[in-house]
Amino acid sequence: MTDLQPDLRQRPSDDRQASPLPAELTTRELARWSWRQVTSMRTALVLLLLLALASIPGSVIPQDNIDSLAVSQWRDNHPRLAPIWDRLDLFNVYGSVWFSAIYVLLMISLVGCIIPRLFVYARALRAKPPKAPRNLSRLPASTSYTTDEDPDVVLARAADVLRARRFRTDRGTDAVAAERGHLREAGNLVFHVAVIIVLVGVAAGSLFGYKGGVILLNGDDYGFSNNLTQYDDFAPGALFDPDVMEPFSFRITDFQLDWLTEGNRAGMARKFVAELAYETEPGGETKNYDLEVNHPLSIGGTDIFLIGHGYAPVITIRDGEGEVTKSGPVVFLPTNAQTFESFGVVKAPFARPEQIGLEGTFYPTFAMGRDADGNLTMPSSIFGALGDPLISMSLWTGDLGLQDGTASSVYVLDKADATQVMKPNGQPFRMDLRPGERVTLPDGLGSVTFEGVQRWNKIQISRSPGKMVALAGVVLALLGLLASLFIRPRRLWVRARRQDDGTTLVEIARLDRSSGGDPEDGAAELAAVAAALQDPTDPRTTSSTKEEQS
Amino acid sequence: MNDAQWEVFSYQGVIAAAVLYFLAMMAYFFELASLRTAAKEVELATVAHGPGGADAGVEHPIAPTRRTELAARLGLVLTGFAVLVHLVALVARGLAADPNRVPWGNMYEFTIAGTFVVALIFVLATLRIDIEWLGPLVTTFVVAALMAAFLGLDDAVLPLPDALNSPWLVIHVVSAVISTGAFTVGALLSGLYLVKARSTATTGYLARVPELKVLDRLSYRMHAFGFPVWTFAVLITGPIWAHQAWGAYWNWDPKEVWAFITWVVYAAYLHARATAGWRGRNAAILALVGLATLWFNFIGINFYSSSSQHSYAQGAGPETSVVLGLAGPVEAAQEVGVVVGTDRPGA
Ligand code: HEM
Numbered sequence: 093m094t095d096l097q098p099d100l101r102q103r104p105s106d107d108r109q110a111s112p113l114p115a116e117l118t119t120r121e122l123a124r125w126s127w128r129q130v131t132s133m134r135t136a137l138v139l140l141l142l143l144a145l146a147s148i149p150g151s152v153i154p155q156d157n158i159d160s161l162a163v164s165q166w167r168d169n170h171p172r173l174a175p176i177w178d179r180l181d182l183f184n185v186y187g188s189v190w191f192s193a194i195y196v197l198l199m200i201s202l203v204g205c206i207i208p209r210l211f212v213y214a215r216a217l218r219a220k221p222p223k224a225p226r227n228l229s230r231l232p233a234s235t236s237y238t239t240d241e242d243p244d245v246v247l248a249r250a251a252d253v254l255r256a257r258r259f260r261t262d263r264g265t266d267a268v269a270a271e272r273g274h275l276r277e278a279g280n281l282v283f284h285v286a287v288i289i290v291l292v293g294v295a296a297g298s299l300f301g302y303k304g305g306v307i308l309l310n311g312d313d314y315g316f317s318n319n320l321t322q323y324d325d326f327a328p329g330a331l332f333d334p335d336v337m338e339p340f341s342f343r344i345t346d347f348q349l350d351w352l353t354e355g356n357r358a359g360m361a362r363k364f365v366a367e368l369a370y371e372t373e374p375g376g377e378t379k380n381y382d383l384e385v386n387h388p389l390s391i392g393g394t395d396i397f398l399i400g401h402g403y404a405p406v407i408t409i410r411d412g413e414g415e416v417t418k419s420g421p422v423v424f425l426p427t428n429a430q431t432f433e434s435f436g437v438v439k440a441p442f443a444r445p446e447q448i449g450l451e452g453t454f455y456p457t458f459a460m461g462r463d464a465d466g467n468l469t470m471p472s473s474i475f476g477a478l479g480d481p482l483i484s485m486s487l488w489t490g491d492l493g494l495q496d497g498t499a500s501s502v503y504v505l506d507k508a509d510a511t512q513v514m515k516p517n518g519q520p521f522r523m524d525l526r527p528g529e530r531v532t533l534p535d536g537l538g539s540v541t542f543e544g545v546q547r548w549n550k551i552q553i554s555r556s557p558g559k560m561v562a563l564a565g566v567v568l569a570l571l572g573l574l575a576s577l578f579i580r581p582r583r584l585w586v587r588a589r590r591q592d593d594g595t596t597l598v599e600i601a602r603l604d605r606s607s608g609g610d611p612e613d614g615a616a617e618l619a620a621v622a623a624a625l626q627d628p629t630d631p632r633t634t635s636s637t638k639e640e641q642s
Numbered sequence: 643m644n645d646a647q648w649e650v651f652s653y654q655g656v657i658a659a660a661v662l663y664f665l666a667m668m669a670y671f672f673e674l675a676s677l678r679t680a681a682k683e684v685e686l687a688t689v690a691h692g693p694g695g696a697d698a699g700v701e702h703p704i705a706p707t708r709r710t711e712l713a714a715r716l717g718l719v720l721t722g723f724a725v726l727v728h729l730v731a732l733v734a735r736g737l738a739a740d741p742n743r744v745p746w747g748n749m750y751e752f753t754i755a756g757t758f759v760v761a762l763i764f765v766l767a768t769l770r771i772d773i774e775w776l777g778p779l780v781t782t783f784v785v786a787a788l789m790a791a792f793l794g795l796d797d798a799v800l801p802l803p804d805a806l807n808s809p810w811l812v813i814h815v816v817s818a819v820i821s822t823g824a825f826t827v828g829a830l831l832s833g834l835y836l837v838k839a840r841s842t843a844t845t846g847y848l849a850r851v852p853e854l855k856v857l858d859r860l861s862y863r864m865h866a867f868g869f870p871v872w873t874f875a876v877l878i879t880g881p882i883w884a885h886q887a888w889g890a891y892w893n894w895d896p897k898e899v900w901a902f903i904t905w906v907v908y909a910a911y912l913h914a915r916a917t918a919g920w921r922g923r924n925a926a927i928l929a930l931v932g933l934a935t936l937w938f939n940f941i942g943i944n945f946y947s948s949s950s951q952h953s954y955a956q957g958a959g960p961e962t963s964v965v966l967g968l969a970g971p972v973e974a975a976q977e978v979g980v981v982v983g984t985d986r987p988g989a
Contacts (some may be wrong), residue, residue: 118945133913141910150894153663158894158895292894303890317960385807386808397889475652556891563881566877573870573873574870577870610859
């Protein structure tokens with residue numbers, strides 16, 4: 093292929109190469125030079141590889157927005173490194189300045205690259221196929237034959253044949269030039285434009301969208317209506333506007349799941365269904381929806397997902413004066429995904445004479461563990477379903493920190509100013525209750541009743557505007573990519589010349605312009621065109637074919 | 643048959659396929675060995691006949707004897723049979739699960755599906771192009787991967803957790819497996835390119851393999867086929883499914899990050915070829931880097947990462963009900979700093 097004139101294979105885009113820095117710099121030259129650097133192919137390549145490289149730390153170092161627990165553990169274990177990591181944004185790689193810088197540069201480069209290519213492409217579309225090179229036999233695929241036909245007849249037939257094969261043709265004086273496969277470049281442009289569309293869609297989602305979660309108790313008594321105050325956690329985009337939140341509300345009328353009791357995965361639960369009753373706006377018609385994993389409910393632009401479940405023991409606390417100071421289900425959080433052993437706290441800050449705080453574990457199916465010798469060890473839950481529910485809690489009194497007005501979590505007991513109640517023998521006071529059981533607290537503090545167990549679901553609610561834009565973008569990118577990879581742009585020339593001996597020499601040559609290092613030899617197409625041009629029954633026609641092996 | 647019988651049947655199928663691949667490999671090795679002896683004989687003959695003959699012996703490709711040709715045929719036929727048996731074993735694996743499902747619920751299953759695709763691509767390719775010489779490499783690779791799957795990977799037939807129970811997941815994994823197979827074959831070719839480029843051998847396997855330009859181009863074709871499929875798997879079906887199951891189409895979870903890294907590296911590979919004119923060595927190196935990221939995602943992330951939500955990441959534990967078992971509550975737990983038990987699955 094060395095004998096190929098380089099200009100023939102040149103693609104419209106190949107002029108954008110990085111160039112050396114001009115010796116004398118005016119501001120304008122510097123600007124122009126920088127622009128050329130940014131939009132050069134090499135820069136694009138370097139930026140792509142950099143993007144891959146820059147993504148790595150975020151998969152190794154725990155990330156704040158993915159696993160904040162792991163981040164805090166990491167911080168505890170590496171007190172010296174953590175501040176440095178913080179300064180480098182390594183706990184938030186994908187939102188960091190340096191990561192953004194790479195993809196923003198890439199996008200600038202992309203825009204700078206696409207716009208000129210669009211113009212080049214538009215011109216190429218209107219341009220005639222380029223004239224036949226002087227020496228057709230030097231092209232990678234060429235063939236020739238001689239005939240008695242008049243050159244004009246041959247060329248007229250060549251134009252017909254090539255048009256029938258969907259080439260665009262241009263008849264010159266002694267040759268027909270033909271070209272096909274412009275869609276490759278179009279596909280490539282579509283692909284690169286689509287990359288920008290995807291980014292716009294994703295950016296819209298993260299800027300204007302939000303993601304929030306709520307733990308909602310099952311039953312008609314508990315409902316959720318879509319406004320900020322009702323969320324347990326809420327992560328809005330930078331430009332999120334609460335006014336766009338759809339005014340729907342829902343409650344979970346029932347929750348079902350299927351515990352596997354046999355087989356390899358005994359103990360695992362499946363087929364979770366939360367039956368939702370919802371209204372799309374206040375006072376609207378109530379509709380029902382079976383919310384399942386992989387089956388979110390969409391209301392307007394908001395999607396509602398079922399992502400978790402758990403137990404809420406119903407606890408009643410009577411204080412020392414006999415008043416009910418706390419009554420109802422309390423959400424306990426599973427600490428074990430399989431057995432649903434759960435942890436929680438119950439607070440009665442208005443109990444008299446003293447505040448009451450309970451902290452402990454809920455076992456859906458209680459069992460005592462045994463060690464190898466058969467001695468009893470730790471209590472545990474052996475199954476996630478409510479086989480033998482038991483709650484085991486310790487007791488705290490004193491100041492639970494709920495009255496100083498600062499926010500506190502419902503899942504932790506503030507023990508700073510509280511004291512644990514002990515038994516006379518110095519052991520901590522514990523209560524182990526099954527449903528319906530009641531225990532009288534020491535020191536005249538009151539009593540605790542374990543009434544029963546309710547369920548809760550964790551519901552995730554998110555709004556990601558632009559997700560359809562992003563999806564359309566990737567689909568478009570894929571289509572463009574297919575065109576760009578598999579359509580072969582090629583040129584074909586047929587030249588017919590009267591020779592001295594009165595016969596006509598017909599030369600046919602084909603040039604594949606695919607990039608990517610996979611030019612097709614095109615022998616089949618060349619042969620087909622040659623065959624269509626020749627009259628195969630004519631004995632005076634002799635032909636010779638040259639095919640370069642590549 | 644009941645589920646347990648199907649499971650046993652599937653194991654037997656995989657073992658039978660592995661044995662067939664192994665026999666095919668031996669046939670190929672025999673072919674190579676006899677090629678070498680043939681070359682030696684030619685050399686000896688030429689030495690005996692003086693320098694004039696030596697030229698002839700070195701310059702002309704060793705003419706394959708009947709014996710060698712037969713061995714090569716046998717290798718291909720055995721590989722073809724192995725692929726059929728492999729397919730049966732895969733289907734049986736799906737039937738062994740209750741309810742029946744696609745056979746890629748864990749790493750063992752993904753590995754037997756992936757190796758199947760590698761072998762299938764090879765066999766299909768031999769029908770259209772001259773690539774039989776890749777046989778020794780493909781069979782060796784498949785045998786090694788199947789051994790690893792048997793010895794090192796958990797293989798219990800488990801029902802899919804709800805989150806994995808989606809038609810999108812089927813399409814997602816099918817396309818991921820197919821593109822993984824194509825990239826793997828492409829990387830074998832690129833590796834071969836690099837080795838051959840440094841070798842001056844005139845006999846043996848490397849001499850038998852086609853010239854560098856052909857290796858380079860075949861490798862490119864594998865990648866050009868694999869890349870759109872990977873794009874479809876990772877950037878279209880993956881996010882659609884993630885959106886349905888987790889409520890966010892992209893979570894920057896380690897598995898996603900590495901799938902993205904792989905995508906970018908292969909995009910760079912194609913880009914470099916199309917715009918920077920990288921051929922041969924540089925492109926081959928980039929292709930191997932791409933495959934390294936791909937396999938790291940499959941092996942490394944599954945074993946070492948604790949924050950991937952992808953359920954393949956789970957070991958044997960029955961706690962794979964990631965999404966509904968845990969993701970929610972633990973998030974809540976994290977907010978309040980409750981330390982989650984050590985038995986927290988690598989969800
Ligand atoms: C997000 C960043 C980018 C990605 C993922 C990307 C990806 C790709 C891919 C996969 C190809 C190969 C398609 C083929 O072989 O036909 C390609 C080709 C190409 N890209 Fe990019 N690219 C990116 C940015 C850029 C930038 C910034 C430029 C300009 C500086 C550029 C210019 C080109 C050109 C000219 C081609 C070759 C077209 C051809 O001749 O076939 N790309 N790109």
